[in-house]
Amino acid sequence: MVxxxxxxxxxxxxxxxxxxxxxxxxxxxxxxxxxxxLLFLALFLLAPLAAVFAQALSxxxxxxxxxxxxxxxxxxxxLTLLVAVIAVPLNCVFGLAAAWAAAKxxxxxxxxxxxxxxxxxxxxxxxxxxxxxxxxxxxxAIGPWLSAHGVQVLFAVPGIVLATVFVTVPFVARxxxxxxxxxxxxxxxxxxxxGASGWRTFLRVTLPNVKWxxxxxxxxxxARAMGEFGAVSVVSGHIRGMTNTMPxxxxxxxxxxxxxxxxxxASLLALLALxxxxxxxxxxxxxxxxxxxxxR
Amino acid sequence: MEVRIxxxxxxxxxxxxxxxxxxxxxxxELAALVGPSGSGKTTLLRLIAGLETPGRGRILFGEEDASRxxxxxxxxxxxFQHYALFRHMTVLENVGFxxxxxxxxxxxxxxxxxxxxxxxxxLVQLGGLEKRYPPQLSGGQRxxxxxxxxxxxxxxxLLLDEPFGALDAQVRRDLRRWLRELHDRxxxxxxxxxxxxEEALELADRVVVMSQGRIExxxxxxxxxxxxxxxxxxxxxxxxxxxxxxxxxxxxxxDDRPTGLRADWEGPAELFxxxxxxxxxxxxxxxxxxxxxxxxxxxxRRVELELGAAHRRVEVDLPLAQSCAPGTLLAFRPTAFRLxxxxxxxxxxxxxxxxxxxxx
Numbered sequence: 001m002v003x004x005x006x007x008x009x010x011x012x013x014x015x016x017x018x019x020x021x022x023x024x025x026x027x028x029x030x031x032x033x034x035x036x037x038l039l040f041l042a043l044f045l046l047a048p049l050a051a052v053f054a055q056a057l058s059x060x061x062x063x064x065x066x067x068x069x070x071x072x073x074x075x076x077x078x079l080t081l082l083v084a085v086i087a088v089p090l091n092c093v094f095g096l097a098a099a100w101a102a103a104k105x106x107x108x109x110x111x112x113x114x115x116x117x118x119x120x121x122x123x124x125x126x127x128x129x130x131x132x133x134x135x136x137x138x139x140x141a142i143g144p145w146l147s148a149h150g151v152q153v154l155f156a157v158p159g160i161v162l163a164t165v166f167v168t169v170p171f172v173a174r175x176x177x178x179x180x181x182x183x184x185x186x187x188x189x190x191x192x193x194x195g196a197s198g199w200r201t202f203l204r205v206t207l208p209n210v211k212w213x214x215x216x217x218x219x220x221x222x223a224r225a226m227g228e229f230g231a232v233s234v235v236s237g238h239i240r241g242m243t244n245t246m247p248x249x250x251x252x253x254x255x256x257x258x259x260x261x262x263x264x265x266a267s268l269l270a271l272l273a274l275x276x277x278x279x280x281x282x283x284x285x286x287x288x289x290x291x292x293x294x295x296r
Numbered sequence: 297m298e299v300r301i302x303x304x305x306x307x308x309x310x311x312x313x314x315x316x317x318x319x320x321x322x323x324x325e326l327a328a329l330v331g332p333s334g335s336g337k338t339t340l341l342r343l344i345a346g347l348e349t350p351g352r353g354r355i356l357f358g359e360e361d362a363s364r365x366x367x368x369x370x371x372x373x374x375x376f377q378h379y380a381l382f383r384h385m386t387v388l389e390n391v392g393f394x395x396x397x398x399x400x401x402x403x404x405x406x407x408x409x410x411x412x413x414x415x416x417x418x419l420v421q422l423g424g425l426e427k428r429y430p431p432q433l434s435g436g437q438r439x440x441x442x443x444x445x446x447x448x449x450x451x452x453x454l455l456l457d458e459p460f461g462a463l464d465a466q467v468r469r470d471l472r473r474w475l476r477e478l479h480d481r482x483x484x485x486x487x488x489x490x491x492x493x494e495e496a497l498e499l500a501d502r503v504v505v506m507s508q509g510r511i512e513x514x515x516x517x518x519x520x521x522x523x524x525x526x527x528x529x530x531x532x533x534x535x536x537x538x539x540x541x542x543x544x545x546x547x548x549x550x551d552d553r554p555t556g557l558r559a560d561w562e563g564p565a566e567l568f569x570x571x572x573x574x575x576x577x578x579x580x581x582x583x584x585x586x587x588x589x590x591x592x593x594x595x596x597r598r599v600e601l602e603l604g605a606a607h608r609r610v611e612v613d614l615p616l617a618q619s620c621a622p623g624t625l626l627a628f629r630p631t632a633f634r635l636x637x638x639x640x641x642x643x644x645x646x647x648x649x650x651x652x653x654x655x656x
Contacts, residue, residue, distance in 0.1 A: 186378065192368060193368075194393055195371065195398060208382075209384065
């Protein structure tokens with residue numbers, strides 16, 4: 001009876017008792033899927049990466065090194081590092097605070113705050129840059145006042161830092177909110193009931209519980225802070241040796257047809273990406289089971 | 297330390313979680329807060345701990361107004377249902393946390409903290425597991441670590457929130473007995489929350505039955521079981537059957553038919569009796585029902601009966617040897633029962649005194 005129903009309604013199904021696992025594909029389909037994804041990865045990810053390094057080293061290792069120690073390149077590297085050193089800790093603190101607020105407290109407008117954190121992801125980086133031009137430019141309310149007091153925001157380091165902070169806001173917060181929400185507040189409550197102060201509870205209970213997630217967020221935040229192009233491009237002014245970050249420096253070199261030098265600097269950024277990737281994979285193993293934000 | 301709760305009320309988003317509650321827990325007493333979920337028992341426990349702030353009223357520890365104190369200053373030992381052990385600390389560090397979190401001036405030396413923690417681990421019978429991490433322990437072991445951690449701060453009151461809720465039945469029974477022994481040895485004033493009435497009856501000196509943010513009854517286990525103050529308590533504690541009846545001229549009527557039971561009452565009421573408080577068989581008289589099913593419960597056979605056209609269901613106990621096929625008619629008479637005023641008949645259902653009546 002059951003078998004008749006099975007053939008009537010599910011003619012494609014193997015008969016009851018067939019040995020093959022009904023949720024797995026045939027070997028042919030599996031091989032096809034794997035081949036397609038490998039081909040895609042090779043074509044769109046590996047080949048460009050190889051091309052970057054090939055171009056960078058096309059004139060030999062000496063030329064590659066020379067392009068990196070050239071004063072304008074060094075200045076770009078220094079500026080990129082400086083921006084990252086300011087933006088990452090800022091977003092680290094903000095991310096922790098926002099995640100703490102969102103995960104451990106109930107308040108009006110919480111859903112709004114959480115979606116607001118995503119704004120930099122949904123807004124084009126160019127617009128992020130333009131926001132600061134509007135805010136601090138000559139036509140704005142505070143721009144002239146600031147420059148009268150000798151503070152240069154646009155086309156200077158502060159503007160670049162602001163734009164970078166803006167585009168990297170979500171990384172740490174997004175990573176920590178689901179993690180902290182899943183962990184709940186009982187460990188904190190336990191610490192408080194045992195007499196620990198709020199600060200000590202944070203240092204000894206909350207922070208250790210999220211340290212791997214935090215590190216993961218910081219890593220992604222850092223990669224983006226160093227690699228950001230659009231927003232920084234709008235506010236930087238492209239002054240060589242002054243307000244050029246590495247991505248901007250690559251663009252300038254490229255526009256001057258100095259391909260080898262452009263790719264040499266680009267290869268440094270690509271290396272950063274690779275290191276980030278390796279560390280990220282290692283961290284994911286620590287976080288347990290792959291997807292970011294997953295609880296241990 | 298005596299704990300007194302005076303007119304404490306608490307709202308969550310304007311929904312009352314606790315109406316004005318008054319309760320005194322004597323020093324050294326082991327009290328159980330029991331009730332269905334949403335009855336406010338956990339809220340009350342968290343209010344005592346200071347994890348929630350009361351909307352109104354005060355909570356006194358001895359003569360001190362604890363509602364003015366922070367969680368830290370209250371010095372309560374709180375044990376959570378899901379243990380809430382610090383997962384990145386060893387068992388020893390967990391137990392020592394409360395001592396090492398003290399301000400520097402009051403903090404014992406590292407060696408002293410470790411010694412005290414080891415002592416407590418011996419007390420909860422977990423000596424030798426100092427170096428383990430919480431995920432490496434079983435549920436029962438984790439809960440005992442949590443208890444040792446709470447005891448380490450020499451709490452004035454020990455509060456346990458469904459301490460055995462996440463454990464399996466066998467471990468639960470063992471831990472229950474063990475907690476009772478521990479309490480008798482250490483003498484801490486202890487309040488624990490449970491939704492398991494059996495646990496409350498077995499473990500506590502006093503059972504506080506709660507429902508919908510109110511205390512229905514606070515009394516000894518015997519009192520709560522034998523003389524439930526309200527219909528809710530009768531239904532919640534132990535097994536019981538209920539029948540809507542009417543009392544006229546001292547006689548109890550069910551669906552306008554006399555039951556042969558007499559009561560000092562007048563008007564509509566709810567009649568409660570327990571399965572073991574019924575005389576069953578020919579000549580028992582009074583009430584009769586159709587057998588719809590039965591099951592064995594330990595040493596007795598519990599039979600389900602359907603009464604009258606309204607198909608009211610009651611349960612009575614029979615000796616194991618007596619079999620009873622579904623469909624047969626069975627006569628029975630409660631040997632002891634209690635009447636509670638029926639809600640909505642002009643009398644407050646849960647406030648009027650109930651009457652204990654044994655059939656004469």
